[in-house]
Amino acid sequence: QKEVEQNSGPLSVPEGAIASLNCTYSDRVSQSFFWYRQYSGKSPELIMSIYSNGDKEDGRFTAQLNKASQYVSLLIRDSQPSDSATYLCAVFQAGTALIFGKGTTLSVSS
Amino acid sequence: GAVVSQHPSWVICKSGTSVKIECRSLDFQATTMFWYRQFPKQSLMLMATSNEGSKATYEQGVEKDKFLINHASLTLSTLTVTSAHPEDSSFYICSARDWASVSSYNEQFFGPGTRLTVL
Numbered sequence: 001q002k003e004v005e006q007n008s009g010p011l012s013v014p015e016g017a018i019a020s021l022n023c024t025y026s027d028r029v030s031q032s033f034f035w036y037r038q039y040s041g042k043s044p045e046l047i048m049s050i051y052s053n054g055d056k057e058d059g060r061f062t063a064q065l066n067k068a069s070q071y072v073s074l075l076i077r078d079s080q081p082s083d084s085a086t087y088l089c090a091v092f093q094a095g096t097a098l099i100f101g102k103g104t105t106l107s108v109s110s
Numbered sequence: 111g112a113v114v115s116q117h118p119s120w121v122i123c124k125s126g127t128s129v130k131i132e133c134r135s136l137d138f139q140a141t142t143m144f145w146y147r148q149f150p151k152q153s154l155m156l157m158a159t160s161n162e163g164s165k166a167t168y169e170q171g172v173e174k175d176k177f178l179i180n181h182a183s184l185t186l187s188t189l190t191v192t193s194a195h196p197e198d199s200s201f202y203i204c205s206a207r208d209w210a211s212v213s214s215y216n217e218q219f220f221g222p223g224t225r226l227t228v229l
Contacts (some may be wrong), residue, residue: 100154
């Protein structure tokens with residue numbers, strides 16, 4: 001069974017700190033990896049995509065992918081209270097819908 | 111990113127009635143759309159994959175006769191909840207892929223969701 005695992009949290013960090021969110025996946029043939037942010041009562045919003053090993057940076061967000069370890073992470077630098085949300089890790093394989101983890105709840109305190 | 115809309119954003123109906131939810135890709139053609147359901151404080155649950163011009167593929171445990179999906183065009187998919195009951199009350203979210211995009215990521219974009227309340 002294809003699985004995407006995330007720590008449900010909550011992960012609590014102070015404003016200005018780095019938040020580190022982690023995700024592991026079970027199927028080695030996974031091709032693309034995504035991080036979505038979901039505010040309470042809203043639909044998921046795509047914030048990062050990555051498909052090559054290494055780091056990908058976009059503003060305060062950095063996605064890291066290690067296919068050998070089947071591990072993908074999201075770093076949020078200079079965390080803000082507005083970053084408080086649930087972060088969903090998702091994995092793509094050809095011919096299927098995205099496989100989502102259950103999400104990690106992040107709380108940034110001011 | 112690509113834009114996906116949903117209508118209505120919320121709906122309240124009586125038990126036993128049917129409700130139709132529309133999902134549109136506004137600036138791209140989506141040969142494949144996905145329907146998810148999310149109960150409070152729970153994760154997204156994929157209900158079905160909708161392919162333009164063909165029958166939808168339903169996930170295990172999802173009643174295809176209760177949740178009717180039609181994907182008649184490259185920009186529109188509809189989900190009809192037939193004979194809705196209070197236990198169908200949930201947040202329904204559609205999603206679509208822009209296969210024509212030059213991106214290698216196969217990104218999937220979500221609509222804003224429809225909150226269904228069945229009385």
